[in-house]
Every structure is written in C-alpha cells, then in structure tokens.
C-alpha cells in the first residue's frame with residue numbers, strides 16, 4: 001500500500017563505523033559526503049583518527065573500543081539506524097565491539113567494507129585482527145564489499161596471487177560467500193580487464209589486461225549464493241581514486257536505507273562510483289584534483305555539483321531575473337548602472353541641464369539602433385506572434401521618439417538638431433554590441449542584451465520616484481517628467497510582459513547557456529554605465545558620424 005501523501009516520511013538513516021581521514025578523501029568524511037549526496041541522514045561512530053592527506057597516512061590514533069561502543073549506542077538508542085556501514089575498524093577490540101552491537105541491537109542490514117590497507121600502502125587493520133574479522137563480522141555482513149587484495153587476505157591467499165580471468169575472481173567471491181555474508185560484491189577496481197570471446201579462457205568473457213591498451217573494462221562480481229552477476233563499466237583512467245572503496249560502500253548503504261534491494265543498491269552504487277570517476281577525467285569535466293599528492297580524492301560531490309549547476313535547482317520557475325540580478329558577475333555591475341551619479345543627480349534635480357541635453361540627443365540616436373535591434377529580434381524568430389511583438393515594440397519606439405522630439409523641444413533642441421546628431425562612442429559601442437550579439441547569438445541572447453535597458457530604466461525611475469530625496473514636482477525638478485515616464489503604467493506593463501516572456505524562454509536551459517546569458521547581460525549593463533558616464537562627462541569631440 002502506498003503511504004498516504006500526508007503521512008510524514010522518515011528520513012532514511014545510515015550509521016557509518018569507520019576511521020576519520022583528516023583530509024576528507026576517505027573514511028568517515030567520504031562516507032558522510034556520499035551518504036548526504038544520496039539524501040540520507042548520516043551518523044558516525046569513529047574508530048580511529050588518521051593524520052593523512054593525498055600523500056599518505058602519517059599517523060593513526062585508535063579510539064578506545066569502550067568509547068566506540070558508546071558512540072554506537074548514542075546513535076542507535078536515540079536516532080535509530082536503518083543501515084550500518086563499516087570501514088576502517090583499526091583494532092580487534094573494535095571489531096568485537098561492532099559485532100556485539102550488531103547483535104545487541106539486532107541490526108541485520110549491514111554493509112561491511114573490510115578496510116585493511118590504504119591505497120597509499122598504510123596498514124589500517126593489524127594482521128592479528130583478521131581472524132576476528134572473519135569469525136565476528138563476515139557472518140553478520142548483509143553485503144560484504146572487499147577489493148581483490150582484501151579478498152585474498154580474508155581467504156588467506158598470498159597477496160601476489162595471480163589472477164588471469166574474471167572466472168577466478170568469481171571463484172574468490174564464491175569462497176568469500178561461504179564465510180557467511182549474505183551477498184558478496186568483489187570489486188575489480190584494482191584489476192583492469194579486456195573482453196574476450198567466451199571460448200577463449202573465460203566463461204564470463206573477461207581476461208585480465210596485460211598492457212595499457214588492453215585496460216578496457218572494470219568488472220565487479222556479485223554473488224549471493226545462487227547467482228553470479230557481473231557489473232561491467234568502462235575502465236576509467238584517473239588519479240582521483242582515494243576513498244573510492246569507502247564511497248562505494250556508503251553509496252550502497254544509502255541505497256539500502258532508501259529501500260533498494262541488495263542487488264539494486266549495489267548496481268546503483270557502482271554506477272555512482274563510475275560516474276564520479278568519469279567526472280574527474282579532465283578532458284570531459286576540467287576537474288582539478290584536490291591536494292598535491294598522488295592519491296587525490298574521488299569526486300564525491302559530483303552529483304551535488306551537477307544539481308547546483310542545473311537550472312531547475314538553482315532557479316525556481318519565474319526566478320530567472322532575480323537570479324540574474326544577484327549573480328556574482330552581475331550584482332555590482334547592475335548596482336553601478338542603476339545608482340550612477342547621473343541618475344542620482346536627476347533625482348535631486350541638480351544635474352547640469354547641458355549634460356542632460358547631450359544625453360537626450362544621444363538617447364535619440366540610441367533608440368534608432370534599438371529599433372533595428374528589435375527588428376532583428378523579429379527576424380530571428382520563426383513564430384508570427386513573436387515577429388508581430390517585435391514589430392509592435394518598433395512602433396512603440398517610434399512613438400517614444402515622437403515624444404522625445406516634443407520633450408527635447410522643451411529643452412530647446414529642435415527635431416533637425418536631433419536628427420543631424422552624431423553618435424558618441426559610448427552610444428555606438430553599446431548599440432553595436434547589442435546588434436552584434438543578436439547577429440551572432442540566438443533571439444534569446446539578443447533579448448538579454450536589450451534587457452538592462454528595459455529593466456534598468458524602470459528600476460532607476462522607480463527608485464528615484466519612491467525615494468525621499470527626489471524633488472517631486474515639475475517645478476522643483478526639471479527631470480521629474482523623465483522619471484515619471486519610466487514609472488508610467490504603459491512602461492510598467494511593458495516591463496512585466498517582457499519579464500514574463502523571458503522567464504518562459506529560459507525554462508529548462510542548461511547551465512552553460514545560462515552563463516552565456518549572464519555574460520551578455522553583464523556587458524550590456526556596463527555599456528549602460530558607459531552611457532551615463534557619457535551623459536556626465538562625454539564630449540561631442542568623442543562622437544563619430546557612423547552613418548557615413
């Protein structure tokens with residue numbers, strides 16, 4: 001029966017019993033990162049502290065077993081535990097404490113990762129503790145996850161035992177299963193394979209690679225006492241593997257806690273690791289390895305990073321413009337544009353009228369280019385609705401220019417004067433950037449290039465209009481009408497419509513396109529600031545007759 005939608009769902013809980021890796025690549029630290037990135041609540045019972053980094057393990061400080069017992073009790077007796085995952089247990093006493101806690105609290109769902117030696121070759125479990133491990137823990141393992149060296153150690157086989165095909169690895173898994181675990185996942189990460197025809201020495205179709213070019217597949221073996229299952233992934237060439245074993249066991253534990261069967265939890269866990277490994281291949285992801293040593297950590301957080309990069313998480317529906325204005329590449333630039341000295345002086349009515357006249361003349365020339373940009377936007381669209389909308393904006397600009405002529409007349413600038421004006425370089429730069437963006441990019445790029453104008457003028461006028469410093473009568477402030485224009489109902493409506501259309505247009509866009517749009521918006525905002533600068537300090541001598 002499905003739980004009723006209003007039934008509160010308990011967060012799945014995993015307790016990891018393992019050692020701490022001070023540099024965060026393996027052990028408890030890796031476990032918590034992976035458990036968390038699976039949406040599962042992680043708890044810890046720390047068996048040992050290690051002073052370690054990407055160069056290796058410097059020292060180990062074992063936590064007294066009696067204290068370990070208290071850590072476990074504290075978690076189980078209050079929060080409760082769905083799955084226990086174990087890693088570095090560090091001592092025979094700790095192994096016994098863990099085994100008796102599993103017994104006492106009737107915890108059957110366990111993922112036992114028999115950590116013995118670090119990748120950097122430091123012994124993390126004394127040899128003397130191995131037999132206790134076998135008798136105390138293997139029978140309590142719901143899933144046992146050794147790598148090949150650990151499997152050999154548990155089976156008391158020599159470390160240099162020569163394996164030639166996956167069939168021999170299957171035999172090892174079957175022998176480990178006989179020691180008591182419910183399911184064995186024997187990890188092939190230390191042993192690259194190449195596929196081979198089944199009749200050529202391998203019933204299961206993989207032989208051990210003998211050269212670099214033969215390293216094609218990573219093969220893990222699952223054995224549950226009945227069926228052998230192989231998990232085959234591409235062999236990933238990367239140095240970012242520190243903590244892979246801990247992370248896999250944690251991913252499996254988290255999947256179990258979320259209700260997956262053992263087989264699904266393992267398959268999903270292996271997929272998680274394979275993707276994490278692939279994410280560090282610089283050719284694909286430009287991942288910079290952490291630390292300077294040879295044992296860089298696995299990219300535990302690749303999934304979280306992917307989520308953070310994906311717009312559906314970062315940007316709630318309808319939240320694009322808010323996100324854009326708060327974007328680190330935009331925030332300050334937007335502020336400089338919308339709080340420029342030129343507009344503040346307009347608000348106070350203290351702007352030199354000659355400066356304003358110069359600005360108005362340039363703004364007239366700007367609007368001609370803006371009409372071209374909107375025509376281009378229509379041209380870029382295949383939809384009649386869109387084309388008509390652009391045409392309507394062009395007509396609106398024509399109306400605005402007629403108003404401009406009227407308005408300028410009030411400042412003693414004639415229509416002829418406006419029309420024979422030449423563009424200041426700030427006007428040329430801005431408008432040609434917008435047009436060029438439109439020619440090179442999509443219609444959306446062009447819309448974004450025009451967006452600072454639409455949004456900014458409203459934001460500025462709205463701020464000035466509602467601020468206490470503005471002189472709010474036409475007599476008191478000759479710029480009052482200009483400000484009023486951009487908070488008027490028709491402009492407000494144009495802003496609301498423009499925003500709505502844009503929010504729809506960006507739905508579902510990928511992070512790289514969004515970042516491109518951010519760049520375009522930021523440049524256009526800078527160009528607007530340049531336009532105010534021109535208004536403040538620009539000289540007619542900096543103008544060019546670009547029509548010639």
Ligand SMILES: Cc1ncc(COP(=O)(O)O)c(N)n1
Nearest residue numbers: 019020026027118119242243
């Ligand atoms: C605390 C701790 N636990 C486990 C490992 C094994 O991880 P790896 O084999 O990647 O070194 C480790 N190095 N440190």
